[in-house]
Amino acid sequence: MIVVTITKELINLLIRIVKSGLNKRNILTLPLNFFLNFLPVIIWLSIFHYASMIPIDIRPTIHSKIAFISDAFMFGDWFGELQKQYHDSYQLTKISYLTALAFVTICLLIIPLSLWYYIYHIRKIRFNIWEWYDHVFHFENKKNSRRIRLIVLPFLLPFLAFIILNFDHIFSSQNEENFTKTKDLIAWFSYVILHVTVPILTAVYLYVFHPAGTIKCFSFALGLQNICGVFTHLLFPTASPWFTHMYGINDTDHVNYTQEGFAAGLVRVDTHLGTHLNTNGFHLSPIVFGAVPSLHSAIAFQCFLFIMTRASSFKHRFATNDSPATSNRLRTNGNKTTVEESDSNDEDEINSKTSTDNNTNILTSNSSNMSDLADSEDDEDYYYNNDSEDIEQNNDKEVPHLLNLYIDDATFTNKWYFKIFNTGLVAKVLICSFILLQWWATMYLDHHYRFDLFIGLLYSMISFTIINNLILQPKVLKPWLDLRFGKIPDDDNEARTMGMRVFKGTKIEWFFDPLAYTKKIKVKRKKK
Structure with missing residues (x-):
């Protein structure tokens, strides 16, 4: 049974x-929709696969020194590589520390912070240029222009990456005593297995937990950066660190398009596993001189960007103070959302440990944080964007109100083991750990310089910015928030995420809602 x-x-x-x-x-149209959504990724894979068919006589000159020199002078020559390659260049190693300090100070601190100050303090932009609705998904006080997230995303991300890359670089020395079987297998698992599986898992996460269309934006951002990356490999070919370590910086005999690829540190993994899969695979690589940008870095960082921006930091912030018997009734009149309050008896809350406090309840008109959704001074819409519509405020009768798609059991959803999920902490910690591991594995296996990884990061940030501002924010998140706040009818059942639709009517439907509507439990006070 x-x-x-x-x-x-x-x-x-x-x-x-x-x-x-x-x-x-x-x-019948589902496979077609899937194909269209992932078309940019398919185009990138096709270009990469058929790159070897390009005639050698029309290919550009290979730049075998660019990545090596850029890495040394932008990040510092920590291991004395300049001295090893140029023999009498000890002064160049000292100079590299000064150039790296100048690079990080001017390019990664002064210029980004100046842009941040200009945008939010001189121009007085009122919304996050990367995350238009961060006051809905991540913050309760959108007026705080100095909040850490607003500065970090996107202005200080390259600076933080500089620190992490150098930290990883410490443990990636190409000395024999640094190589162990355990490290080799961990690096292989990250560089090969996680490189393939993490984007798939990220896509599944976005599909299940977030509004329809988010996964399409993720695919387009991946495809755009990778297409630009592979064209960069073809038009501006550069050598990987294994080439420099194998042949030397001044080698010219092997700088040609007939040079076979090399698995570098993955050769050791083949020895450990008793196979030749990695060695044979890299020998057949259609693009041998494709170090800059590192698409391993770009793909990993694109996953990072989507998870860090989309994983909600305030699930259950849309909590009401009403019991099911006295809940607010929602009435939609054009673009206005009116809350009709029913009569209620004198009641007390019996669940004082719910995740959303009374002073952070943004669904009630008396909330001190009502400015999260509507600015009473400027009469702005309850979520910011650069062409927001105005909504009319009428004291406490017309307020933005999250549609009550379900009523969850607060005694279940507010248990302690759900709290780490309610802040998106699990997804954020996992993706940050992956970035840390992937960058180390790539350098440890001698496949990319810090410079390659950093340029891959910049490609992903540019691609994300384009897709985010042209598609994700205006065409995915804004319509979805309009649905959730009752501004437009939900004729196509798109107000629910995929996970909410699958578990509709169950106790765990709330778990798949990035906003997570809940009701605090109240009962009548017993008279003594």
């Missing part, structure tokens, strides 16, 4: 997943 019951439940779950995935769409 137990086996039969489990089988039925699994079948029912599969049916719900299929129905929720289709969501009123035709099953």
Whole structure:
């Protein structure tokens, strides 16, 4: 009986997943939609695969020294590589420390912070230029222009990356005593296995937990950066560190398009595993001189950007103080959302440990944080963007109100073990750990310089900015928030995420909601 019951439940779950995935769409057009959504990624893979067919006589000159020299003078020659390659260049190593200090001070601190100050204090821009709705998903006080997240994303990300890259570089020395079997296998697992699986897991996470269209933006951002990256490899070919360590910086005999690829540190992994998969795979690489930018870094960082910006920091912030018997009734009139309050008896809360305090309740008109959704002085919309519509305030009767798609059990959703999920902490910690590991593995295996990884980061930031500002914020998040706040009707059942649709009506539907609506429990006071 137990086996039969489990089988039925699994079948029912599969049916719900299929129905929720289709969501009123035709099953025949689903493969076409999937193909269109991931078309940029497919184009990148196709260009890379057929790159070897480009005639050698029309290919550009290979720059075998650029990445090596840029890495040494932008990040510092920590291991004395300049002296090893040029023999009498000890002064160049000292100079590299000064140039690295100048680079990080001017390019990664002074210029970005000056831009931040100009945008938010001189121009007085009122919304986050990267995350238009951060006061809905991440912050409760949108007027605080000095908040850490606003400065870090995007202005200080390159500076933080500089620090992390140098930290990882400490443990990536190419000395034999630094190599161990354990390190080799960990680096291989990150560089090969996680490089493939993390983008897939990120896509699944965005598809299940976030508004429809988010995964399309992720695919477009990945595809755009990778297409630009592979064209950079073809038009401005550069050598990897393994080439310099194998042949020397002044080698010219092997700087040609007939040079075979080399697995570098992955050769040691083949020895440990008793295979030749890595060695043979890199020998057949269609682009041998494609060090800058590192697409391993760009792909990993694109996953980082989407998770850090989309993983909500304030689930359950949209809590009401009403019991189910006395809950607010929502009435929609054009673009106005009116809350009709029903009569209620004198009640007390019995759950004083709910995750959202009364003083942070943004759904009630008397909330001290009502400015999160509406600025009473400027009469702005309850979520910022650069062409926001105005909404009319009428004391406490017309307020922005999150649509009550479900009523969860606060005694269940506010348990201690859900709190780390309610702040998006798990996803953020995992993706930060992956970045730290992936950058180290790439350098440890001698496949990329810090410079290559840093340029890959810049490619991902530029790609993210383009897709984010042209598609994600205005065409995905704004319409979805309009649905959730009752400004437009939800005719296509898009107000729910994929996970919410699959588990609709269950106790865990709230778990898949990036906003997480809940109700605090109240009961009548017993008279003594």
